[in-house]
Amino acid sequence: MTPHRVMFWQIGNVWIFYVLAGLATGLFLAGVVAYVSVWKKSSRSLEIPFSKEALKRMILDTFLGRRVLQGDVAAGLMHLLIFWGFLSLFIGTSLLAIHHYIFTFLEGTAHLIFSFGLEVGGLMLLAGVIWALIRRYLQRVPRLERRLEDAVVPLWLLLAALSGFILEGLRLAVERSPWGGWSFVGWCLSGFFSPAGAEGLYPYLWWGHALLCLGFIAVIPYTKLFHILGAPAGIYLQGASKPIVLGMEEGAGEFDLGDAIFFDGCMRCGRCVEACPSVGAGEPFAPRDFVQALRQALWQEHFPLGDIRFMSPKEESKVDENFWYCTTCRACLEICPVYGAAFEVVTKKRVLAVEEGTMVPKLLNQTLEKLFKYNNPWESSKRKRGAWADGLELIDLTKRGAEADLCYFVGCTTSFDDTAQMIARSFSKVLQTAGVNFGILGKKEPCCGDIARRVGELGLFEEQRKGSEELFDKYGITEVATSSPHCFHTFKNEYPEAPFRARHYTQVLRELMAEGKLRFKKGVEATVTYHDPCYLGRHNRIFDEPREIIRAIPGINLIEMTHYQADSLCCGGGGGRMWQDLQGEVKMSEVRIREAEATGAEILITACPLCLIMLEDARKAAGLKEPFRVMDLNELVLQAL
Amino acid sequence: MTEIRIIVCAKQIPDPEAPLSDVSVDAEKMEVIVDAPQVISPFDENALEVAVRLKEEAGGKISVLSLGKKVSDTVLRKTLAAGADELILLEDDNFENLDSHSTAAALAGAIRKIGDYDLVLTGRQAGDWDSGQVGLILGEMLALPCISLARDISIEDGNVLVKKNIPEGYERVKAQMPALITVSNEVGELRYISRTKMLKMMRGARSIPSWSAEDLGVTPEALQQMGITALSSPPDMGRDCELLEGSPDEQAEKLAEVFKTLR
Numbered sequence: 001m002t003p004h005r006v007m008f009w010q011i012g013n014v015w016i017f018y019v020l021a022g023l024a025t026g027l028f029l030a031g032v033v034a035y036v037s038v039w040k041k042s043s044r045s046l047e048i049p050f051s052k053e054a055l056k057r058m059i060l061d062t063f064l065g066r067r068v069l070q071g072d073v074a075a076g077l078m079h080l081l082i083f084w085g086f087l088s089l090f091i092g093t094s095l096l097a098i099h100h101y102i103f104t105f106l107e108g109t110a111h112l113i114f115s116f117g118l119e120v121g122g123l124m125l126l127a128g129v130i131w132a133l134i135r136r137y138l139q140r141v142p143r144l145e146r147r148l149e150d151a152v153v154p155l156w157l158l159l160a161a162l163s164g165f166i167l168e169g170l171r172l173a174v175e176r177s178p179w180g181g182w183s184f185v186g187w188c189l190s191g192f193f194s195p196a197g198a199e200g201l202y203p204y205l206w207w208g209h210a211l212l213c214l215g216f217i218a219v220i221p222y223t224k225l226f227h228i229l230g231a232p233a234g235i236y237l238q239g240a241s242k243p244i245v246l247g248m249e250e251g252a253g254e255f256d257l258g259d260a261i262f263f264d265g266c267m268r269c270g271r272c273v274e275a276c277p278s279v280g281a282g283e284p285f286a287p288r289d290f291v292q293a294l295r296q297a298l299w300q301e302h303f304p305l306g307d308i309r310f311m312s313p314k315e316e317s318k319v320d321e322n323f324w325y326c327t328t329c330r331a332c333l334e335i336c337p338v339y340g341a342a343f344e345v346v347t348k349k350r351v352l353a354v355e356e357g358t359m360v361p362k363l364l365n366q367t368l369e370k371l372f373k374y375n376n377p378w379e380s381s382k383r384k385r386g387a388w389a390d391g392l393e394l395i396d397l398t399k400r401g402a403e404a405d406l407c408y409f410v411g412c413t414t415s416f417d418d419t420a421q422m423i424a425r426s427f428s429k430v431l432q433t434a435g436v437n438f439g440i441l442g443k444k445e446p447c448c449g450d451i452a453r454r455v456g457e458l459g460l461f462e463e464q465r466k467g468s469e470e471l472f473d474k475y476g477i478t479e480v481a482t483s484s485p486h487c488f489h490t491f492k493n494e495y496p497e498a499p500f501r502a503r504h505y506t507q508v509l510r511e512l513m514a515e516g517k518l519r520f521k522k523g524v525e526a527t528v529t530y531h532d533p534c535y536l537g538r539h540n541r542i543f544d545e546p547r548e549i550i551r552a553i554p555g556i557n558l559i560e561m562t563h564y565q566a567d568s569l570c571c572g573g574g575g576g577r578m579w580q581d582l583q584g585e586v587k588m589s590e591v592r593i594r595e596a597e598a599t600g601a602e603i604l605i606t607a608c609p610l611c612l613i614m615l616e617d618a619r620k621a622a623g624l625k626e627p628f629r630v631m632d633l634n635e636l637v638l639q640a641l
Numbered sequence: 642m643t644e645i646r647i648i649v650c651a652k653q654i655p656d657p658e659a660p661l662s663d664v665s666v667d668a669e670k671m672e673v674i675v676d677a678p679q680v681i682s683p684f685d686e687n688a689l690e691v692a693v694r695l696k697e698e699a700g701g702k703i704s705v706l707s708l709g710k711k712v713s714d715t716v717l718r719k720t721l722a723a724g725a726d727e728l729i730l731l732e733d734d735n736f737e738n739l740d741s742h743s744t745a746a747a748l749a750g751a752i753r754k755i756g757d758y759d760l761v762l763t764g765r766q767a768g769d770w771d772s773g774q775v776g777l778i779l780g781e782m783l784a785l786p787c788i789s790l791a792r793d794i795s796i797e798d799g800n801v802l803v804k805k806n807i808p809e810g811y812e813r814v815k816a817q818m819p820a821l822i823t824v825s826n827e828v829g830e831l832r833y834i835s836r837t838k839m840l841k842m843m844r845g846a847r848s849i850p851s852w853s854a855e856d857l858g859v860t861p862e863a864l865q866q867m868g869i870t871a872l873s874s875p876p877d878m879g880r881d882c883e884l885l886e887g888s889p890d891e892q893a894e895k896l897a898e899v900f901k902t903l904r
């Protein structure tokens with residue numbers, strides 16, 4: 001006899017099984033339809049742009065678990081075990097169905113390989129699920145929550161897998177077929193049962209197992225298991241192209257399909273919670289909770305079956321108060337398995353809050369007024385802009401006939417803040433030494449619009465963008481170097497029609513170095529560490545240039561902090577946080593300065609005016625004294641020339 | 642709750658946030674020149690904010706009055722964007738540099754012309770001259786109960802309940818409506834008005850009515866200009882900075898020495 005499988009062995013009333021299967025599928029589909037209906041109502045269109053890149057990424061991420069492995073190998077392996085275990089059992093069952101109803105092919109060798117494969121799949125699933133339970137309940141990995149479904153889902157899988165194996169054991173105990181050994185787990189278990197007992201027990205356990213498996217399918221849309229569908233969809237959509245900056249009329253504050261699916265694809269893994277500097281500083285904001293709250297809000301608003309409440313009005317208003325904490329540092333996106341950019345959703349919510357007006361924090365309200373009136377967030381005057389350059393004899397590009405190869409865009413903070421002005425003076429001197437023909441915009445320099453954009457004042461941002469573009473155009477400026485990664489980011493990524501090329505000063509210095517115009521004659525004997533500004537590093541992937549410059553200085557020893565490059569910790573100044581007095585238990589900048597100090601470096605170097613101010617203040621507040629210092633890269637470079 | 646009608650008086654002034662360096666004095670023309678954008682006086686914005694909140698609660702109508710020789714409707718349209726229903730500019734050549742009494746007289750004329758109202762709100766004082774008189778005189782002229790320095794305003798059974806600042810804290814005061822209240826900053830900032838909202842309001846075709854002295858029934862003779870008898874730039878205070886070096890103890894000692902010499 002060729003090896004084969006007996007279908008519905010010992011099972012009567014098979015029609016009941018079909019009814020149950022139909023019911024499970026119905027429940028599953030009803031859930032999916034509910035999701036789609038919510039997505040449809042919460043976003044303007046269901047249009048899905050086609051992108052090969054995104055498709056490739058979705059497939060690779062899903063099947064190789066790349067995003068889950070990244071940064072947490074244990075979690076990644078555990079997930080791969082469950083994923084492939086579950087998938088192979090699912091495929092196996094589907095093959096069996098084809099074999100039974102469509103054409104017979106699982107016979108002979110095919111059957112043996114099939115049996116063996118299923119055993120391995122089942123074991124992987126078991127191992128993965130047990131590992132998951134250990135991580136969550138014994139190891140108590142901090143980023144994991146312990147809600148009811150977090151226990152129910154893995155236990156369900158565990159029972160399904162175990163009952164499957166035992167069933168097999170029972171069957172084999174009776175069959176004792178010569179090829180039974182291929183189903184090695186079941187074969188081992190079969191030794192525990194007498195044929196008669198096994199035969200009696202089998203139908204009961206079979207129905208239990210069937211109920212578990214069918215039930216599992218039915219609950220997918222109603223638990224976090226939905227990420228089986230939601231996560232790949234989310235991964236695909238986050239990669240698909242989106243317009244860079246939407247205007248208010250184009251629905252800037254509205255969610256799109258990608259957002260809605262991100263909320264539903266989020267499986268509360270908590271990686272973002274671990275990465276978020278706001279959480280780290282003990283502030284009442286966490287990206288996961290924010291995303292989940294928005295998810296509930298969307299379902300509340302668009303629930304297909306009438307009115308429903310998932311959140312109390314108090315919880316809702318808490319969400320609205322707390323999203324101002326996000327610094328838009330991008331750390332969450334860096335590690336979210338579904339590429340969820342919580343901060344972009346935060347910005348959308350801010351757009352709505354700014355439009356509505358009453359929930360804007362007081363200091364931010366004043367800052368926005370100031371930004372509009374004086375085109376900078378610091379001084380109630382346009383006059384003092386450019387005062388930092390007194391005595392440096394720089395070209396003012398807005399003067400008649402002035403010309404230069406490079407426009408140094410100083411930026412608001414570097415222009416007005418006493419600490420940050422150091423950046424402008426050092427950078428200018430470095431450029432002068434390197435023989436670069438450059439100029440500034442003096443009193444006429446505008447705000448790039450970063451703050452307005454980050455806090456959701458899009459009308460103001462558009463005005464500022466238009467104003468800047470016109471100004472650059474008027475003075476024929478095509479090359480721009482910025483002090484601030486924020487201005488750089490805004491120009492580079494959010495001025496789609498920019499008539500100029502913007503670079504951050506680190507890029508300019510790196511190029512001068514390559515051209516041999518920047519030579520370090522003196523050395524600096526010091527051990528230093530480098531803080532990656534979020535908008536230079538994570539947002540624009542400039543990790544190497546500053547480090548290459550630092551390493552080129554003779555005598556310097558560059559060491560890294562625990563968090564560096566894409567993993568860097570935010571100083572707390574971005575996303576408009578500089579101009580809000582939100583309270584946390586500790587300051588983000590303090591967390592960061594402690595980390596810098598712990599490296600044993602004497603100098604903490606950074607390349608952003610906001611980082612410089614935040615970290616210098618934190619150094620003072622933490623009482624860290626000389627020789628430990630905070631320095632802008634330009635200052636260090638200037639010392640070494 | 643019955644609807645309420647509120648009149649808010651809002652003054653346009655140069656931004657009081659402007660630093661001293663942007664303020665200069667023309668001694669000959671007897672003019673203070675402030676190189677700063679025009680804004681609505683901050684306390685008047687506070688008054689508008691309470692008005693809008695009261696309207697949101699009870700429904701009703703808000704009219705904003707702004708008086709001057711020339712009032713910029715681009716500045717004042719912010720009140721409409723914030724939730725006022727009507728903006729009336731009181732513009733007349735004779736309204737230049739009015740003293741508090743005359744300003745109140747002109748405003749009283751406008752308020753009588755509107756006729757139907759429950760509350761008149763003004764800021765506790767204007768952000769330029771800080772006299773704090775117009776509101777109170779206006780109350781007197783209109784023969785209204787008058788409460789100054791409100792930090793909280795609510796309406797109950799046709800009465801207005803006010804928490805009024807006093808040096809020791811606040812008093813709870815109740816008055817019948819119509820009443821006049823001068824509003825302090827504790828009520829809260831005016832909600833943020835986004836640029837999109839402002840631009841929409843600017844583009845809006847709505848024409849803003851402008852009433853002259855004649856419309857208000859005030860004769861030019863009744864209006865008193867503020868007289869300035871002498872005007873000079875503030876004396877240059879001259880700053881001298883000396884850094885005290887040494888350990889904290891030494892620095893403290895040196896500082897004490899400096900203080901002793903100043904006595």
Ligand code: SF4
Nearest residue numbers: 276326327329330332
């Ligand atoms: S962008 Fe940064 S601060 Fe904002 S939610 Fe993400 S990790 Fe937190």
Ligand code: SF4
Nearest residue numbers: 266268269270272336
């Ligand atoms: S937002 Fe992303 S990282 Fe955060 S809990 Fe959800 S899936 Fe995990």
